[in-house]
Amino acid sequence: MRAARFTGIGTFMRLPNVTDMADVDAAFIGIPFDTAVSYRIGGRFGPSAIREASRLLRPYNVEQGIEIFEHVSAVDAGDVAVIPGNVLASYAVIEAGLRSILDAGVIPxxxxxxHSITLGELRAIFKRHGPVGLIDFDSHTDTWDSYWGERYTHGTWCRRAIEEGLIDTARAVQLGIRGSLYGPEDRDGARALGLHLIPTETLLERGVDSVLPEVVERVGKGPVFLSFDIDFVDPGFAPGTGTPEVGGPSSRDALRLVRGLRGLDLVGFDLVEVQPQYDHGEVTSLLAGTLLHEFLTLIALNRTAR
Known part of the structure; x- marks a missing residue:
């Protein structure tokens, strides 16, 4: 859109708001759902806040040296019509919303x-690609069996996805795990499920350049889903989230890690757990938008490599 960045309707990067996926390579889709949280609420307002912050983003990625929209046709497909208060019914509409994108050969x-929404997304991804590898940026493993008796929450989605066969655990890695636990079984249970964990302490001690080859080798050459929980980042850089954990990576670390995933067969992405009411100066929303910009850049770079 050739106009001042503060004009136009509030789509991601002011992209066209369309649901027709003809001649489209990538589609942003909002999922304003936060019924399944265990602590703070407000993630339902994440999509609108991130879209608003994304007005600042421009099409040329300096660090990757590419003009994104010369290689990728992208749109904003609007929001999934989730059902507040009903997790299972919302999963069904989330799955249907992504299926309409995936069936057109478009990357969502x-x-x-x-983070509970990822289960609905993975159900849709599975029907297109089968079991996928997983790169999960998160301070929590989200592998509880239940939370106060509830089996479908933002802290259980990963266990449910593994149980349903949606994730190939031999090609799954979680980065940034940290924080206090109810007991050692919280982390041990994730490893018992077959997940490969790179805790924050390991990541920060070894550094981004050392960890990236391990991630790339783990997920291999098959289809991969990338999920980014904003609480991966230290709350000093991303305060607007529901279950913050101190002592995390910086926003710069996060961007460098994502940029290092160039060349992987990334078939879907999500960015979750932004709660704008806890944000300061939109720094969390802007970081989230910038990460989504980097995800789109990865799609563009893969197109140039064909």
């Missing part, structure tokens, strides 16, 4: 919303 970039 979902904007959450709490």
């Amino acid at each position: 970039l979902a904007i959450g919303g709490d």
